[in-house]
Structures are given as C-alpha cells and as structure tokens.
Amino acid sequence: MTISEAESAIMECLWQGAPRTAEDILAEVAPRQGWQEGTVKSLLNRLLKKKAIKAERDGRRYLYTPLLSREKYVSQESKGLLDRLFGGRVAPLVAHFSEQRKLSKKDIAELRRLLEELDDEH
Template identity: 40%
Template structure:
C-alpha cells in the first residue's frame, strides 16, 4: 500500500500546491507574490488557502523566525493520481482510453505533442504486461 489519505484539493488550492511542488519550501509572502500577480487574488485569499491546505494535511510548515515556511506533505504524483481517478470515473466510467480519445479529438494537440505521445506509446508497448 502507499497513498490512501490524499486529501481533496480544490481548484484554487491546486494553484498553491503546484507552486510549492515546483519551487520547494516557500514562505507565505512568496506564495502571495506569485499567485496574487498571476491570479489576481488578495493576499488574504492566499493565506486562507495556505491555512486550509495545512488543515487538510497537504502542506506542513516550520516556524522560522516569525515566518512560516510551507512545504508539501503529499506528493504531486499522489494528488494527480487522486484527481485523475476521480475525473476518469466521473466522466468516463473509469477508463482512460476514451479519455485519451477525447483529448486527441478536442484538445488540439500540437504535432510535436502527437509525436511525443507516439513515442510514449511505443515505449509502453514494449513493456506491456506489468502488474
């Protein structure tokens, strides 16, 4: 076993988590600075999001001087997995293939992305049959 207690992370909270995953431990001010600009959120809003993420167990913090340094307590991969499986089961009854078909038909992948996907599939074909 491994995951299990990955909390639910809302839309706005994902923005915060992506930042923390991407840039490592951050103090609130850094998060505010990045997100306020990008999403036009008030600093208060960002603080609230940080708080909720801590309460949910998605973030932890260390007190350094009079600042909090936030760091992720759950891996990005675990969260992605949770979201993906919820998305797939809600929309595609749990199967990934129809989802991919849909992406191909509607999300307008660039030729480069299509080539990239082909090579990913080539790789996958060679090791089919793992657990």
C-alpha cells in the same frame, strides 16, 4: 485528499520551490490570481488542515512545505477524471480528445511510442 483549483495554485508555487513564507507565496501567486493577503492565508490554512502542507516556525514567520507530492496529486486527479468521465478507461479519453480537437502528428507519434512501450512490457 481533494485540492481545489485555488489551493492548487498555492501547491504549484510550493512545488516549484519550498520552503516558502506566506509573503513569498503572496508575491508569486497574488498578481496572477488577483488575490489579497487574506485569501492566501486562508488557502494556506485549508491546506494545513488537509495535511497537504506543513508549516515550521522560523522566528516570527512560518515556512511552508508541501507534504503532498505533485506526482501523487496528478495521479489522484487523473484517476478521478478517468473514473468520473470515462468509466476508468483511457481509450475513451483519447477518443474524446481526438474528436474535440485534432491531435497533432507529434501527439499521435508520442501515443504510438507509449503504446509500443506498453506492448513490449506485456
């Protein structure tokens, strides 16, 4: 499932708390994005068609809830990035970041800790 950048703004809103009405989503997302009500409703409809969210009738309005978890979305997106740009390998990604911007001491310490944990597991 591919989620566009605009759709991800709606998803982030729903991941922070659901269920939400279209009005709730509009109130949270529109000021940051400069969107009108029609844009939010179009994005909600696209997400419904993709089955990333569901809508349940609540009187005369709908309550929207994510079906796609944030964890699954992040996993899909990061795998796609690794596959597209780095041949599915993590080391070239880390090398790229270290070349483009200096990794902080905190970043390096965290990477070392993660590597040690991985090494202990194998």
